[in-house]
Amino acid sequence: MSTQVLENSCNAVTDAKKSEKKSPQRIVSPRIDLFETANGYVLLADLPGVKGDQLEVTVEKDVLTLAGKVELQDREGFRRVYSDRPVTNYQGRFKLHKDIDRESIEAELKNGVLRLTLKKVAPAVKTSIAIKTS
Amino acid sequence: MWTNRFHNPGLLFGNNLGEFKEIFDELTSAVGTAPRQPILDVWQKDDEAIVRAELPGLKVEDIKLTVLRDELTLEGHKAPETLGEGSKYIQRERLTGDFKRTIKLPFEIENGAIEAKFTDGILEVKLPRSAAEKARKIDIKLG
Numbered sequence: 001m002s003t004q005v006l007e008n009s010c011n012a013v014t015d016a017k018k019s020e021k022k023s024p025q026r027i028v029s030p031r032i033d034l035f036e037t038a039n040g041y042v043l044l045a046d047l048p049g050v051k052g053d054q055l056e057v058t059v060e061k062d063v064l065t066l067a068g069k070v071e072l073q074d075r076e077g078f079r080r081v082y083s084d085r086p087v088t089n090y091q092g093r094f095k096l097h098k099d100i101d102r103e104s105i106e107a108e109l110k111n112g113v114l115r116l117t118l119k120k121v122a123p124a125v126k127t128s129i130a131i132k133t134s
Numbered sequence: 135m136w137t138n139r140f141h142n143p144g145l146l147f148g149n150n151l152g153e154f155k156e157i158f159d160e161l162t163s164a165v166g167t168a169p170r171q172p173i174l175d176v177w178q179k180d181d182e183a184i185v186r187a188e189l190p191g192l193k194v195e196d197i198k199l200t201v202l203r204d205e206l207t208l209e210g211h212k213a214p215e216t217l218g219e220g221s222k223y224i225q226r227e228r229l230t231g232d233f234k235r236t237i238k239l240p241f242e243i244e245n246g247a248i249e250a251k252f253t254d255g256i257l258e259v260k261l262p263r264s265a266a267e268k269a270r271k272i273d274i275k276l277g
Contacts, residue, residue: 112255
């Protein structure tokens with residue numbers, strides 16, 4: 001399974017490089033912070049310029065994918081005189097570990113930062129089974 | 135003429151990588167990691183310039199803009215995320231700390247007419263050319 005995912009990822013890199021040659025668009029991984037909380041994890045991803053309707057967060061099997069687009073404003077009449085090359089496409093893929101509950105992932109986008117709250121699966125409760133004796 | 139003089143006297147963003155534990159495996163899917171902030175872009179026409187800066191996660195009160203003649207200085211501070219009790223970092227890539235960048239424009243800026251807005255972690259500043267400077271410019275006719 002993970003081999004398959006890695007293969008897909010490699011294709012994505014190749015595609016990204018191809019598309020970068022054609023246009024000035026850049027696809028980069030966002031900078032992230034990840035921390036463990038009392039009952040799960042919080043992932044923060046910097047996505048400056050991404051609006052809510054331009055962000056997609058998906059979970060498929062073990063892989064969480066986030067993809068965000070930035071629409072750069074058209075500056076008619078202006079010429080660009082300096083550029084650190086702003087990012088127009090963000091892409092991040094994360095393999096989720098087994099203790100993360102896929103169903104309860106929450107996502108919030110604020111000030112260009114995505115906050116994903118991931119809860120741990122409730123630990124299995126040990127139950128005793130009564131054994132009937134005849 | 136655009137002199138392309140950009141000072142970067144104190145980009146002090148730290149990059150403290152915390153303890154790494156494999157809770158998440160980040161799968162490479164992009165061509166690189168986002169560059170260090172603040173990323174700047176500057177557009178210009180004869181009587182106006184626009185500066186765009188990427189400042190994700192900052193609050194308006196953490197950003198300071200000052201203008202002196204033909205220079206715009208953008209500075210600020212990004213505090214690290216406050217974690218709740220019992221929380222700990224596993225991975226830290228987002229930049230924190232102080233930053234300062236000065237942008238020199240080819241004209242003096244009209245102080246009272248600067249417009250700045252901050253949306254989705256992007257700061258955009260419109261800097262009109264000073265009216266006094268426009269008035270000082272004398273066209274020389276060919277005799």
